[in-house]
Amino acid sequence: MNKKLEKAINTQINFEIESAFIYLAMKNYIETLSLDGFVNWFDIQFQEEMAHAQKFMDFVNNLGGRVEITNWESPKNEYKSILEVLETSLGHEKEVTRRIHNLMNLAEEEKDYPTISLLHWYVDEQVKEEDNFSRLIEKVKLVKDAGLYILDKELESRTFVPINPEK
Numbered sequence: 001m002n003k004k005l006e007k008a009i010n011t012q013i014n015f016e017i018e019s020a021f022i023y024l025a026m027k028n029y030i031e032t033l034s035l036d037g038f039v040n041w042f043d044i045q046f047q048e049e050m051a052h053a054q055k056f057m058d059f060v061n062n063l064g065g066r067v068e069i070t071n072w073e074s075p076k077n078e079y080k081s082i083l084e085v086l087e088t089s090l091g092h093e094k095e096v097t098r099r100i101h102n103l104m105n106l107a108e109e110e111k112d113y114p115t116i117s118l119l120h121w122y123v124d125e126q127v128k129e130e131d132n133f134s135r136l137i138e139k140v141k142l143v144k145d146a147g148l149y150i151l152d153k154e155l156e157s158r159t160f161v162p163i164n165p166e167k
């Protein structure tokens, strides 16, 4: 297989694995918030990233290339809120998109049609990934406003009780 692309895809394989472990660390932070639905959602996100890495690995192996697993950076383990987790995730997915687009540019420069064909799937997948996180951020913000609204209604019913001097 094309050596330039083999190298670039290997970098991406390791970045997908790094992404998986970022989400795994997020999942474990969310465990501390007892948000079971989000724990489940991030567990699936972790599995999806490993599947993205696997799809690239299968591609390299099928073309007789070599997959090289390297070290990657330790993920961030502490966050301040679920919103911070989601906003960090969206930022991360934008970086993944940028890298996939760069890979596509290289594949086009090299006229490597199998890689171009493979990358179309990742380009589409990134549109979904960014949309998923954007929507989740909007939903969390809406729910927070709804919570504040409910609390506001509760506070409206407070009445002044004069101090009874006889008691």
Ligand SMILES: [Fe+2]
Pocket: 016, 019, 048, 049, 052, 096
């Ligand atoms: Fe991915």
